[in-house]
Amino acid sequence: MAWIFLVAAGILEIVWSYTMKLSHGFTRPSYAVITIVAMIASFGLLSFAMRTLPLGTAYTIWTGIGAVGAFMVGLFILGEPASLMRIIAAVLIVSGLVLMKMAS
Template sequence: MAWVFLFIAGLLEVLWAYSMKLSEGFTRIGPSVVTLVAMIFSFGLLSFAMRSLPLGTAYTIWTGIGAVGAFVVGIWVLGEPATAMRILAAVMIVGGLVLMKLSS
């Protein structure tokens, strides 16, 4: 169950990063509220996952899901550039996440 909590926490990290972008520096109330609520639930689920997963594994995978997820949202939703170098960097992050999962 810890892995499920961790995965959902990572998805919520993507949500709060995206909604933070939409909040325009916390000047828009709706996205600002979504950001704060998603942050609280993301941290809460991360803490549940850390009850049985090692700190280094849980935190690395949580931040990796958030980083790669925000990268994908940036490209697909916000129209950010999908250069070869950026894609390679994301692939390397995913590779690191796979290795971290396999090591635990």
């Protein structure tokens, strides 16, 4: 169950980073509210996952899901550039996540 909480927390991290961008510095109230609610829910789920998972594993996977997910949202939804260096960096992050999961 901890892994389900952790993945859900990571997905909510993607949601809040995207809606934070859409809030334009918290000047759009609806996106600002979604951002804050998603942040709180993400932290809450992460805390549940940390009850049984090691700190290093849980935090690394949570931030990795958020980082790679935000990168993909940037590419596919916001039209950000997909340079070779950025793609290699994302692949390395995913590789680290896989290794961290295998080590747990």
